[in-house]
Amino acid sequence: MTSALTDRIGQLIAPSLESMGYEIVRIRYTGGARPVLQIMAERMSDGGMEVEDCETVSHAVSALLDVEDPVSEAYSLEVSSPGIDRPLTRRKDFERYAGHDARVELHQPIDGRKRFKGLLTGLDGDAVKMELNGVRPEDAAVTLPLDDIADAKLVLTDRLIEASLKESKAREKARRKTEETE
Known part of the structure; x- marks a missing residue:
């Protein structure tokens, strides 16, 4: 049911978020005493996501979900950026982060193995394609196979932190340049 629910929520909110310039990275719904609906998103223009962006997305998603009401119980909504050690959920994530370390878990084992790091x-x-760590x-x-990936996430490394800082500086420089021309 959770997959059907998150798929439904994605169908409800994706068009509005895309028209606002955001892209969904992942949607997760976890049950418990106080269920949580987590929406992970980023700007389509540059892959960034600031606190203000999270607030904007949160307001939009709240309004859409209040109207459609796909979740029958009370829940908490969390909107966040993917972060540095982000999940890899889309084809383009694997392309963009080639050259970085990741952990990948499959639905079905390959040669008796479901978890890979490299x-x-x-x-x-x-x-x-991956080059595994610690094997011959x-x-x-x-x-x-992309379709068999259950979960994938970047591994926090010095190289990833350096690349993230470089991207962040480039986004800030572009933002300042845009502000100067306005």
Whole structure:
């Protein structure tokens, strides 16, 4: 049911968020004493997401969900950025972060293994290519079907932090330049 619910929520909110310049990275709904609906999003223009963006998305999503009411019980809404060690949920995430370390978990095992950690090296058709850590060199290269990926996330490394800081500085520079021309 959770997958059907998050799919429904995605269908409800994606068009509005896209028209506002945002893209959904992931939607998760967790039950419990106080269920939580987590919306992870980023700006389509540059992949950034500031506190103000989270607030804007939160207000829009709240209004849409109040009208459509897809969740029958009380819940908390959390809107966030993907963060530095972000989840990889879309084809373009695997392309964009090739050259960085990631953890990938599959729905079905390949050669008895469901969890993989290593360097993303790109895509090959509908599969993610990785160089695994801590295995024999002849076993290091793997190809994992995109459709079989249950969960994938970047691993926090110095290289990832450096790349993230570089992107953040470039976004800030572009923002200041835009403000100066207005």
